[in-house]
Amino acid sequence: MTMRSAQITRNTLETQVTAAINLDGSGKAEFSTGLGFLDHMLDQIARHGLMDITIHAQGDLHIDAHHTVEDIGITLGQAFAQAIADKKGIRRYGHAYVPLDEALSRVVVDISGRPELVYEVEFRRARIGDFDVDLIHEFFQGFVNHALITLHVDNLRGSNAHHQAETVFKAFGRALRMAVEYDPRMAGAMPSTKGTL
Numbered sequence: 001m002t003m004r005s006a007q008i009t010r011n012t013l014e015t016q017v018t019a020a021i022n023l024d025g026s027g028k029a030e031f032s033t034g035l036g037f038l039d040h041m042l043d044q045i046a047r048h049g050l051m052d053i054t055i056h057a058q059g060d061l062h063i064d065a066h067h068t069v070e071d072i073g074i075t076l077g078q079a080f081a082q083a084i085a086d087k088k089g090i091r092r093y094g095h096a097y098v099p100l101d102e103a104l105s106r107v108v109v110d111i112s113g114r115p116e117l118v119y120e121v122e123f124r125r126a127r128i129g130d131f132d133v134d135l136i137h138e139f140f141q142g143f144v145n146h147a148l149i150t151l152h153v154d155n156l157r158g159s160n161a162h163h164q165a166e167t168v169f170k171a172f173g174r175a176l177r178m179a180v181e182y183d184p185r186m187a188g189a190m191p192s193t194k195g196t197l
Helices: 036-049 066-084 134-147 161-180
Strands: 005-011 015-022 029-032 052-059 093-100 103-110 116-120 150-157
Touching: 005 066, 015 066, 029 036, 036 052, 036 066, 036 134, 036 161, 052 066, 066 134, 093 161, 103 161, 116 134, 134 150, 134 161, 150 161
Parallel strands: 029 052, 116 150
Antiparallel strands: 005 015, 015 052, 093 103, 103 150
16 A cells, blocks of 8 residues: 655745644654754644654744744645555544543544535643643644644633643544544445545
């Protein structure tokens, strides 16, 4: 079976981002974004999604992290869309509940061809270290818009913002892993009554 993988480079006046993904990997990860907390969260996607992900990014962090985080989401989403290819035989839907101590998050994915993000996460504080938690939404919005998936993210409870964020990213990795897996009963068929996704 051919590995489903892709690499995309996106260069703008604000950022330079290269993202590579192998959907059939083992969870290997390599990140250099200049944002330690984001690297830690991206590692959760790779490890729990069993995807190999490499991201190298340079951005205008002297302004703030917004452009860099958003463009990483966009570039990774583009790589995902290329890697998933025709989507034949995949499960299409994925979901996961992930706890971390007092925090619990639920993520549901549809590899639908239609970008839609429903994001219900209320963090208990505005920053985790020096990372602005608003940028987590920007990452997922960028990914969804370019991966062409429907994504529902709900933090059901939590009092520690780091735990809240980590459960979101772990659940995202697990849900994505389920959705992109091949279903042996599909026999390469398109998982849609429309015949296309």
